[in-house]
Amino acid sequence: MPRFDRVDLDTPLKGLLGGTAAQLLEKELNIRTVGELLRHYPRRYVDRGRLTDIAGFEIGEHVTVVAQVVRAEERRMKTRAGSLLQVVVRDEKGATLNCTFFHPRKVAPFVRPGVRAMFSGKVGVFRNQLQLTHPTFELIDEEDEIRPFVSVYPATAGITSQQIWRCVRQVLDMIDLDDVADPLPEELRRREGLAGLGRALRRIHLPDTEADQHAARARLVWDEAMGVQLALALRREATAQRPAPACPPRPDGIAAAFDAALPFELTEGQIQVGQEIAADLAREHPMNRLVQGDVGAGKTIVALRAMLQVVDAGKQAVLLAPTEVLAAQHARSLRTMLGPLGQAGELGAAENATKIALLTGSLGAKAKREALLDAQSGAAGIVVGTHALIEDRVKFADLGLVVVDEQHRFGVEQRDALRSRGELAPHMLVMTATPIPRTVAMTVYGDLAVSALHGLPGGRSPISTTVVPLAEKPAWFDRVWARVREEVEAGHQAYVVCPRVGEFAAEEDEPDEPLEDDETEERRRPPLAVLDVGPKLAEGPLQGLRLGILHGKLPPDEKDAVMRAFERGELDVLVATTVIEVGVDVPNATAMVILDADRFGLSQLHQLRGRVGRGSAPGVCLLITDMPAGTTARERLDAVASTTDGFELARLDLELRREGDVLGSVQSGRRSGLRLLSLLHHEEIIVKAQQYAMDLVAQDPGLRQHPRLRALVAETIGDEERAAYLDKV
């Protein structure tokens, strides 16, 4: 084995560990260096002092026990093909227990008589004896015995926690941890009372006490928080330095004319956010602003006013929507709002009028050519469209502003795709109705300045939400449809939402979030589908009403026709999937029935119900479910019914979601650099880290004097991201 004079975090594992171990770590976990291995933290610890005795087991309990294998025999199964490995183990006090394993060939090489291991599983009964069925196990080395905690590592099918542990032990013996270079500036560590990196790394792998574990994590989580915040600060810095077209407001332009003709007063929030945007647009560096406003807060007008300011400066603006339905609707409502101001080239247009072009993937060849021409020639001051706009490489005469509506459907990459065309970076305005918890705003959207659009326009009516629990109150089902009829008879319209399209499109339309109650899940019927529910309602409880059907699999022109008919009041009830989730605005719709409501996510339900009560009549939202009381699914629905506060719901949603999904979009590399940072639990650290990061980048643009911090950023975010904005600065 080659000798290393000095092992540090960058030392490759190859040559340091045995060849196979190094290979395995690389292949299974993409770990190549000492640093990468030591950053692979234990997932949890098993406290030896808390291991259970076999004698004290109770049926149904989840247990972990250290025991020695006394006997291991393979048996054929009587009722099925295949065999089982039946094992008897004995704990330190001499009590024995049966364990059954399903894949003898995989397990038998490890679980042999004489070995000691830690077995975990749920206690069951078989032939009057307690047993663990297919428990997980960790073999125990003799040297482990003396340590108070056993570290359990995130493992894969190809490498066990035990194997990882051995490698970590070896490496810890070779490296001088007091000598490890610490990326966090000393001043920061002192102020925050953080342990040095070397010490924290040792403690997280080999804690002597629980306090050790906490102290180690408290330090190491800072590395992640700083990595993310520095990445974002660098990103903000890089974009802020690009030149952008300055679009100062004009007192005599189309924007002013529009304001003067507004049929209603702007809300305080609209005025204030409007001022922030107007000031941003006037600058010579690109605006990057996120406007957060609950459903119905009136974001469209905020966007339109921004676009008009840009048009007044002789530039173009583009409005991107997540779906064709929404893009078409936006184009229509912008045209309506603008009136003669949006009819350039037409009879009766206002003097300084502009033109709105709609550009979606499904346009006919001729319409598409015209729209493309209008964008390219500059004839269209405002271009509305979907992703197709990005993908088809549309040329603009002079793009000044990109507005992205309903951001939660848009990725960072898509934002970048637009931003990077042309020499001047266009201004960017992102609008979302999804209330974003502070920590998420500071990480996932941390490259954007955030404006909150508070308050709803006057004249909006409250929505009351009721859970209809069919498990306990089956009779309520009929009343749901009676209620829909009442709304229609009063001259209003209703939505009926199903989780699935049905028939040909089954798989793709599964709801975003899995059920919590997975045990009941297996036996459940498939979610209700628009194509089944529609006809049944038409022939049954909603007979005689004018029903329309809308889902993502319809041809675009049909989708558009249905949506228009509903908008014009030619349909009473729209049976739809979540295509109506974002942005659809029909003020006369007052009722929404959501079938299989438990199949949707919290934020999704909140978005959905925002489609009703948009006019002056109060809205009602009925959440239909057959999940029984006491299940998590029901608790979630009750939460939606209990509050209309989007922020509170977002917080609950975050609690229920896997955080990795949220943070996933901040990093695109394969190996995730975020293991400890939690958006839920580390708000304070994230806030502080952002401040430190901003100060550091302000003092040292591009972090040229801080190579270790640059390395930390690279470690935290993926390779692609690094290429995108670390190497550029």
Ligand code: ADP
């Ligand atoms: P969202 O923020 O959900 O996108 P919209 O922009 O679609 O909301 O606005 C919802 C409805 O409120 C629209 O019909 C819009 O015309 C109306 N609206 C917007 N601002 C005001 C206002 N200041 N006063 C009255 N109605 C308004």
Ligand code: MG
């Ligand atoms: Mg909207």
